[in-house]
Amino acid sequence: MFIKSITARELFRRHPDLRKELWGGELWTDGFFVSTVGEGGNRDVIRIYVEKQGNKSDITQLKLFNF
Numbered sequence: 001m002f003i004k005s006i007t008a009r010e011l012f013r014r015h016p017d018l019r020k021e022l023w024g025g026e027l028w029t030d031g032f033f034v035s036t037v038g039e040g041g042n043r044d045v046i047r048i049y050v051e052k053q054g055n056k057s058d059i060t061q062l063k064l065f066n067f
Contacts, residue, residue, distance in 0.1 A: 004027075004028045007027070008026075008027040008028060011027060012027070
């Protein structure tokens with residue numbers, strides 16, 4: 001969730017006219033992800049994901065914006 005909002009905010013900051021090109025001024029559509037919990041590694045992946053929720057120091061997506 002954070003990646004989408006941070007990406008949109010940074011794109012609109014760097015390219016204000018982009019908002020005019022998009023219907024409703026929104027970059028992303030509403031959506032969600034669903035996955036099943038299986039045996040083994042999936043539990044660890046989900047545990048780490050839940051533990052990192054709200055950890056702002058872990059956000060590194062903005063490094064993609066070097067244009």
